[in-house]
Amino acid sequence: MNLGLGILANAFLITLLSSVSFGILGTLVVVRRISSAAGAISHSVLGGIGIGLFCERALGIPWSGPLPGAILAALVSALGISWVSLRFQQREDTVIGGIWAVGMAIGLLFLSKTPGYADPMSYLFGNILLVSDTDLFLTVFLDMAVLGVVAPFYREILALCFDESFAKVRNIKTEILSLCMLLLVALATVAMLRLVGLILVIALLTLPAAIACVFPMKLWKAMIVAGVLCLLLSWAGIIASYFLDLPTGSSIAVLAGAVYLVTIGFKARAGRA
Amino acid sequence: MGHEAVCLEGVNFAYASWPVLEEVSLLVARGEYVCILGPNGGGKTTLLKIILGLTMPQSGRVSLLGQRPEQARMRAGYMPQAIQSDLQVPVTLKEVVLMGRLGGGGGWRYSRSDLKKAEEVLAFLGLEPMKDRFFGELSGGQRQRTLLARALACDPEVLLLDEPTANVDPEGGKLLAEFLAELKGKIALLLVTHDLSFVSKHVDRVFCVNRRVVEHPTSELDSLSLHDLYNEPMRLVRHDLVLGNEER
Numbered sequence: 348m349n350l351g352l353g354i355l356a357n358a359f360l361i362t363l364l365s366s367v368s369f370g371i372l373g374t375l376v377v378v379r380r381i382s383s384a385a386g387a388i389s390h391s392v393l394g395g396i397g398i399g400l401f402c403e404r405a406l407g408i409p410w411s412g413p414l415p416g417a418i419l420a421a422l423v424s425a426l427g428i429s430w431v432s433l434r435f436q437q438r439e440d441t442v443i444g445g446i447w448a449v450g451m452a453i454g455l456l457f458l459s460k461t462p463g464y465a466d467p468m469s470y471l472f473g474n475i476l477l478v479s480d481t482d483l484f485l486t487v488f489l490d491m492a493v494l495g496v497v498a499p500f501y502r503e504i505l506a507l508c509f510d511e512s513f514a515k516v517r518n519i520k521t522e523i524l525s526l527c528m529l530l531l532v533a534l535a536t537v538a539m540l541r542l543v544g545l546i547l548v549i550a551l552l553t554l555p556a557a558i559a560c561v562f563p564m565k566l567w568k569a570m571i572v573a574g575v576l577c578l579l580l581s582w583a584g585i586i587a588s589y590f591l592d593l594p595t596g597s598s599i600a601v602l603a604g605a606v607y608l609v610t611i612g613f614k615a616r617a618g619r620a
Numbered sequence: 621m622g623h624e625a626v627c628l629e630g631v632n633f634a635y636a637s638w639p640v641l642e643e644v645s646l647l648v649a650r651g652e653y654v655c656i657l658g659p660n661g662g663g664k665t666t667l668l669k670i671i672l673g674l675t676m677p678q679s680g681r682v683s684l685l686g687q688r689p690e691q692a693r694m695r696a697g698y699m700p701q702a703i704q705s706d707l708q709v710p711v712t713l714k715e716v717v718l719m720g721r722l723g724g725g726g727g728w729r730y731s732r733s734d735l736k737k738a739e740e741v742l743a744f745l746g747l748e749p750m751k752d753r754f755f756g757e758l759s760g761g762q763r764q765r766t767l768l769a770r771a772l773a774c775d776p777e778v779l780l781l782d783e784p785t786a787n788v789d790p791e792g793g794k795l796l797a798e799f800l801a802e803l804k805g806k807i808a809l810l811l812v813t814h815d816l817s818f819v820s821k822h823v824d825r826v827f828c829v830n831r832r833v834v835e836h837p838t839s840e841l842d843s844l845s846l847h848d849l850y851n852e853p854m855r856l857v858r859h860d861l862v863l864g865n866e867e868r
Contacts, residue, residue: 378706502719502730503722505709505715509711513770514719514722515672517694517722517774519722560710569710
């Protein structure tokens with residue numbers, strides 16, 4: 348299906364749609380301190396892209412391709428990280444690093460054996476020209492999934508972030524909630540893959556939330572503020588990249604990083620004054 | 621329904637190959653106030669986690685309020701160590717207390733009776749004036765009282781407390797001890813601490829845990845048994861005298 352929108356309109360629309368889930372998920376990733384797990388998931392997506400492209404072009408499997416591969420890889424690594432953190436807590440950090448690097452390596456190996464032109468750069472850093480209607484639909488689905496999990500279980504998720512043992516004593520299914528969060532993060536990575544790329548998606552996920560969390564406010568307020576910031580930063584980045592002829596994903600990431608630094612700088616000065 | 625609040629029989633727990641608890645048997649009756657003393661790393665926190673079904677022992681039988689821990693733990697109040705909670709999580713004092721009402725079903729709002737229960741507990745512990753402050757902004761004593769409030773919001777039949785006076789100034793510790801004394805007899809209290817000053821006249825029985833659990837009648841908690849527990853000479857502070865002074 349083709350909505351027939353222009354490249355810029357597509358980019359503006361996908362950031363508008365994704366800022367809903369990125370505000371919510373980003374805040375949870377920051378508060379729950381799972382940025383490195385999110386990073387590992389997003390990077391391992393390259394493995395899925397490589398395998399997906401290889402299966403499509405070299406083996407001629409028609410339903411395969413970069414997107415199904417990316418979704419599958421993201422979900423598999425989210426499941427893997429959850430399983431490891433349940434079973435081998437002490438090694439969680441190491442395994443996250445392993446999934447991160449090995450996932451990317453698998454991707455590059457398969458891409459190197461894929462016939463035809465396959466540019467890893469556009470997957471790593473995004474390419475505004477590649478944003479398609481499929482990505483828009485995926486983002487709408489992501490928003491619904493995020494709202495469908497976080498809204499009914501907001502109180503339980505807050506309790507889980509604050510004190511997991513107590514949440515367990517209240518018979519909250521903490522493992523399932525944690526897994527859902529990671530699976531949603533995995534989907535979010537894939538949804539924004541084309542625009543900002545799998546390396547930079549972490550910036551868009553965590554930095555707006557980190558900026559919001561500099562100021563004391565309730566979790567749901569932080570989610571809204573992070574969502575609005577995500578939207579403003581992405582639009583500013585898209586506009587800047589358009590007029591200055593820069594890569595979009597990198598513009599957004601650098602802008603978000605700069606705003607974060609300025610914010611904590613101001614906060615520190617206000618604290619001393 | 622039996623009359624025991626907590627019952628452990630021959631419980632063994634090892635972390636990897638490091639034994640933490642050995643052949644632990646423990647019986648706490650309903651309404652009893654029991655103190656479990658022991659050095660850091662002696663297995664106190666593990667003991668509480670086993671009672672709550674958060675940690676599975678390698679062998680032995682555990683029951684809470686006559687049932688399996690997972691079935692009964694909603695009827696228990698758990699006050700973990702404050703350091704276990706994440707101070708960076710933006711959560712207000714009242715939101716923390718309301719967490720004690722979780723587990724009753726879905727929905728994004730607390731019911732009117734949940735809110736009422738929380739208000740009651742906040743008033744009981746004198747936390748009402750600061751209920752909208754963020755947990756991370758509170759003092760050590762206020763944090764501990766908040767966690768006690770959360771445990772009480774569960775409407776517990778048994779209250780399990782882990783080092784309630786850690787990071788609390790003496791004044792705050794005394795306050796906490798007074799609140800617990802008020803609960804005595806209404807619910808079972810099982811308090812784990814390395815703070816000997818907590819063993820007040822209110823405590824019915826004292827157990828000492830250092831891998832093994834040994835019961836000490838409070839009158840016999842003398843320098844000799846403390847020596848066993850801490851493996852070095854300890855001086856016993858006679859708290860009965862101090863308390864006697866306060867009462868005058």
